[in-house]
Amino acid sequence: MADKTGNAFDIKIFSRLMGFAKKYRLYFFTAASSTILLSFFAAARPYILMLTIDEGVIPKDSNALLHYVLLMFGVLGIEVLLEFTFIYFSNWVGQHIIRDIRAKIFRHILQFKMAYFDKNAVGKLVTRVVSDIETISAFFTQGVFKITSDILKMLVVTVIMLVMNWQLALITLSVLPILIYATKRFQIAIKVTFQEVRNQVSNLNSFVQERVTGMKIVQLFNREKIEYDNFKEINNKHKQAYIKTIWYYSIFFPIAEIFSSIAIGLLVWFGGLQVVDQSVASVAEIFAFIMYAQMLFQPLRQIADKFNQLQMGIVSGERVFNIIDTNSSIVKKGTLEAENLKGNIKFENVRFSYIKGEEVLKGISLEVKEGQTVAIVGATGAGKSTIINLINRFYEIDSGEITVDTVPVQNYELESLRKQVAIVLQDVFLFSDSILNNITLKNDSISLAEVTLAAKQIGIHEFIMTLPGNYSYNVKERGGMLSSGQRQLIAFLRAYVSKPSILILDEATSSVDSYAEQMIQFATETITKDRTSIVIAHRLATIKQADKIIVMDKGLIVEEGTHQELLVKENGYYKNLYEKQFSTELAS
Numbered sequence: 068m069a070d071k072t073g074n075a076f077d078i079k080i081f082s083r084l085m086g087f088a089k090k091y092r093l094y095f096f097t098a099a100s101s102t103i104l105l106s107f108f109a110a111a112r113p114y115i116l117m118l119t120i121d122e123g124v125i126p127k128d129s130n131a132l133l134h135y136v137l138l139m140f141g142v143l144g145i146e147v148l149l150e151f152t153f154i155y156f157s158n159w160v161g162q163h164i165i166r167d168i169r170a171k172i173f174r175h176i177l178q179f180k181m182a183y184f185d186k187n188a189v190g191k192l193v194t195r196v197v198s199d200i201e202t203i204s205a206f207f208t209q210g211v212f213k214i215t216s217d218i219l220k221m222l223v224v225t226v227i228m229l230v231m232n233w234q235l236a237l238i239t240l241s242v243l244p245i246l247i248y249a250t251k252r253f254q255i256a257i258k259v260t261f262q263e264v265r266n267q268v269s270n271l272n273s274f275v276q277e278r279v280t281g282m283k284i285v286q287l288f289n290r291e292k293i294e295y296d297n298f299k300e301i302n303n304k305h306k307q308a309y310i311k312t313i314w315y316y317s318i319f320f321p322i323a324e325i326f327s328s329i330a331i332g333l334l335v336w337f338g339g340l341q342v343v344d345q346s347v348a349s350v351a352e353i354f355a356f357i358m359y360a361q362m363l364f365q366p367l368r369q370i371a372d373k374f375n376q377l378q379m380g381i382v383s384g385e386r387v388f389n390i391i392d393t394n395s396s397i398v399k400k401g402t403l404e405a406e407n408l409k410g411n412i413k414f415e416n417v418r419f420s421y422i423k424g425e426e427v428l429k430g431i432s433l434e435v436k437e438g439q440t441v442a443i444v445g446a447t448g449a450g451k452s453t454i455i456n457l458i459n460r461f462y463e464i465d466s467g468e469i470t471v472d473t474v475p476v477q478n479y480e481l482e483s484l485r486k487q488v489a490i491v492l493q494d495v496f497l498f499s500d501s502i503l504n505n506i507t508l509k510n511d512s513i514s515l516a517e518v519t520l521a522a523k524q525i526g527i528h529e530f531i532m533t534l535p536g537n538y539s540y541n542v543k544e545r546g547g548m549l550s551s552g553q554r555q556l557i558a559f560l561r562a563y564v565s566k567p568s569i570l571i572l573d574e575a576t577s578s579v580d581s582y583a584e585q586m587i588q589f590a591t592e593t594i595t596k597d598r599t600s601i602v603i604a605h606r607l608a609t610i611k612q613a614d615k616i617i618v619m620d621k622g623l624i625v626e627e628g629t630h631q632e633l634l635v636k637e638n639g640y641y642k643n644l645y646e647k648q649f650s651t652e653l654a655s
Contacts, residue, residue, distance in 0.1 A: 077381050077385065080381045080384045080385050080388065081381060083384065083388060084164075084203065084206060084207075084380065084381070084384045085211070087164045087167055087168060088160060088164060088207075090163075090167070091159075091160050091163055091164070094156050094159055094160050094163075095156075095160050097152065097156045098152070098153055098156035098157040098159075098160060098212055099212070099215065101149045101150075101152040101153040101156070102149075102153050102157075102212055102215055102216040102219065103219055104145075104149050105146060105149040105150060105153060105216060105220075106216060106219035106220040106222075106223050107223055108142050108145050108146050108149065109146060109220055109362065110220065110223040110224050110227055110359075110362065111142055112139065112142060112143075112358070113354075113355040113356075113358035113359050113362070114227065114231075114355060115135055115138055115139050115142065116139070116351075116354060116355060116358065117349075117351040117352055117354065117355035118135055118351075119131075119132065119135040119136065119139070119351075120350070120351035120354065121349060121351045122135070123135055125351070153212065153216070157207065157208050157212040158208050160207060161204045161205075161206075161207035161208040162204060164203075164204075164207060165200050165201070165203055165204045168200055168203060168387065169196060169200045171391060172195060172196055172200070172387055172390055172391055173196055175390065175391050175393075176192060176196070176390070178397070179393075179395045180395050180397055180461070180462060180463070181456065181461040181462055182395070182421065182462060183393070183395040185421065188273040188276075188277070189273070189276055189277075190269070190271075190272035190273025190274065190275065190276035190277065191269045191272065191273050192390070193272055193276065194265075194268060194269040194272045194273075195269075195386060195387055195390050198268060198272075199265065199383040199386050199387050200383070200387060202265075202379050202380055202382075202383040203380050203383050203384055203387065205376045205379065205380055206376065206377055206379070206380020206381065206383075206384065207380075209373055209376040210373055210374070210376040210377035210380050211377065213369070213373040213376075214370055214373050214374060214377060216366075217366035217367075217369055217370045217373065218366075218370070220362060220366050221362075221363055221366050221367065224359050224362050224363050225240065225363065227359065228240075228356065228359050228363075231352065231355070231356075232352060232356070234337070234341075235334060235337065235338055235341075235352070235353075235356050236356075238330070238333050238334050238337050238338075239330050239333075239334050239356060239359070239360050239363065240330075240363075241330065241333065242326040242327070242329055242330045243363075243367075245326055246322075246323055246326055246327075246364070246367055247367075249319060249322050249323065250319070250323075250367065250370065250374075253315060253318075253319040254374050254375075254378065256315050257312060257315050257375055257378060258378050258382065260308065260311045260312045260315065261312065261375070261378055261379050261382050262382050263308040263311070264305070264308045264309055264312060265379075265382055265383060265386065266308075267301070267304050267305035267308045268305065270301055270304070270305075271301055271302065271305055274297070274298060274301050275298075278294055278298070323364070323367065326364075327360070327361075327364035327365075327367075330360055330364065331357060331360050331361075334353070334356055334357065334360055335353065335357070338352070338353040338356060339353070397460055397463065397481060398463070398477070399480070399481050400477065400478075401476075401477055401478045401479045401480045401481060401484070402478070402480060403474060403478050403479050403480060404479075404480055404483045405471070405479040405480065405483040405484040405486070405487045405568075406483065406487075407568070408471060408472055408487045408568035408569065409437040409472050409568070409599075410435070410437050410438065410471070410472070410568050410569050410598065410599025411434075411435070411436055411437050411470075411471065411472050411473065411599070412434070412435040412458065412469075412470070412471055412569065412599065412601075413433070413434045413435075413468075413469070413470045413471075413473075414431055414432055414433045414434075414454070414467065414468075414469055415432050415467055415468045415469075415470075416430045416431075416432055416466070416467040416468075417430065417431050417432070417457070417464050417466070417467035417468070417469060418430050418464065418465045418466045418467055419453060419457060419462065419464045419465050420465055421462075426465075426622060427450050427453050427622050428450050428453055428454070428457075428464075428622050429621075429622040429623050430467065430623075431450070431454075431619075431622070431623065431624050432624070433454075433617055433624060433627075435599060435601060435615075436599075437599055438597055438598065438599060439599060439600070439614040439615060440595050440600040440601075440602060440612070440613050440614050441600070441601050441602070441613060441614060441615045441616070441617060442601075442602045442603070442604050442610035442613040442615070442616045442617070443601065443602070443603050443604075443616075443617045443619060444603075444604055444607060444610070444616060444617070444618055444619070444641065444644065445618055445619035445620055446620065448621075449619040449620050449621060449622065450619055450621075450622045451573075451603045451619055452573055452603060454601075455490060455571045455573060455601060455603065457469055458471070458476070458488060458569070458571070458601075459476075459484060459485050459488040459490070460476055460477070460481060460484065460485075471484070471569070486565070486567075487567055487568040487569060488567055488568070488569045488570075488571065489561075489562035489563075489565050489567035489569070489570050489571070490562070490570075490571045490572075490573065491555070491558045491559055491561075491562050491570075491571070491572045491573065492558070492573050493573050495546065495551075495554040495555055495557070495558040496545060496546075497542050497545060497546030497549070497554055497557060498542075499541065499542070499543050499544040499545075500541065500542070501536075501538065501539045501540060501541055501542075502531060502534070502537075502538050502539070502540050502542060502557060503515060503518060503538040503539065505542060505546070505557055505561065506518050506538075506557060506560050506561045506564060507561075507564065508561070513564050513565075515538060517564060518538065518560070518564055519538070521560060521563050521564045522560055524563075524593055525559060525560060525563055525589065525590040525593045525594060526586055526589045526590060526593070527556045527557075527559070527560060527586060527590065530553065530556060530586070542554075542557075552586075552587070555587060556586060556587065556590065559587065559590045559591070559594065560590075562594065563590075563593075563594045567598070568598070568599065569598075569599045569600075569601070570594060570595060570598050570599070570600040570601070571600070571601045571602075571603075572591065572595075572600065572601070572602045572603065573603045588609065591609075606648070607641075607644065607645050607648055610630070611630045612630075613629070613630065614629070615627065615628065615629060616628060616629065616630060616633055616641065618633070618640050618641045618644075620640060625640050626639060626640050626641050633645075
């Protein structure tokens, strides 16, 4: 979270955001040039009006009147063209920059360790990638360019007024120090409130995302009213944060309006005296000065508003850069391509903890030989799933060594290593897309013919053909249109078509019906044949044929052997576990 410093402007964040504009410098300078020219042409209108009155209306000279009217139309036409150029190119630059920033942050998020996602809410990351970056767009379109345009317009107007009539100019500018001071105080106060607003938006996104995702649990346990009350509380905090910004607005804008009106009143009074005394000012000049005063004070009010856009963009930029600057990626120093691995896996005295000081694996050593099917069993929390997360480097170990084909896993190029390891998880995640795309993950090198052949080989082609659209059937978000068993079968096929050297099955049959389990058993036998496989099993009956069974308890390996070898151990952990499970199944 960004620190609430209260500083009105963070030059480091500003410079960093502007650094993204270098790539589009031509378009950036086109927008900047158009706003500079726009300031001069806008400031010319009151002067032309003064000349129109003095040289056309008062002397009743129709030719001069026509000349200045046509000149005014010409200036207005150029203003329209410059305004179009400014709006189009400023927004063009802004949209291209946020595309680049969004791509940069998403690419960075894709490289994060799993530990980062364990500790950070998904909703907050969504806020950073979507709404915070949209706010950065306003930083360019409504912030930088508009503020530059307004400041230039104010400078040009001030110079023209001083040249025309320095006395009227000083009268007009007399309230400017007060307005500048009020604007400065407003900017400092509003930054803190904007930070709070963005934090509350992030909290809202996180809350809604989690509750919508877990709606089954919410409704199953009758938590609708409780969650609604929780939402109202978070929503109310967001409202209060926003009302605080409105409070500052409601103070600043009336102050700005009052002093602007005072300046115009003083201008009319002093200018009127000059006209009566027939000294310096003319009626036309007073008209021009009233227009110039409005052109001076209106941008000043707008600058405060546009500076808010700039502030929000900087606050959002600060939050986005906090993600980009987060060093939570797996260290990729490996250079060895993991191709055609045999699948010899070895753990040597491996220690690992998700939270520092709380070891999950306490110095384990194990070996899986080429082509073996090794099962890992144990109570919940024993460290079974942790082992598979370490093989393909989802997490970094604290100490010890993990090797594949005698090479430490960190020496392999990470992407190539993960291509050689396929995992079928207990909780299968499917995207809202077709079955084919969920199997191939849009890998163009895997054809529909290959997928169909693989589906027939592992016995699930007929099941897919019963679905509307077959392989084109859209499973919707998280595969909600399929049963848990069907999702599991799709995951098996996804793993199979990737042709991995190492296959890992994590509790693959723990939550499916008996029919789906039979299909999964057949699929398991097919895809594990002649391939190094690690099976984490809840149902011990499914791993009887494993070449080796590793029994874990509280982060340690307590037993190791085949099914028959472990059953003959007196008071063995596996034997007791198997007998309890077997007697429970008989009772049911």
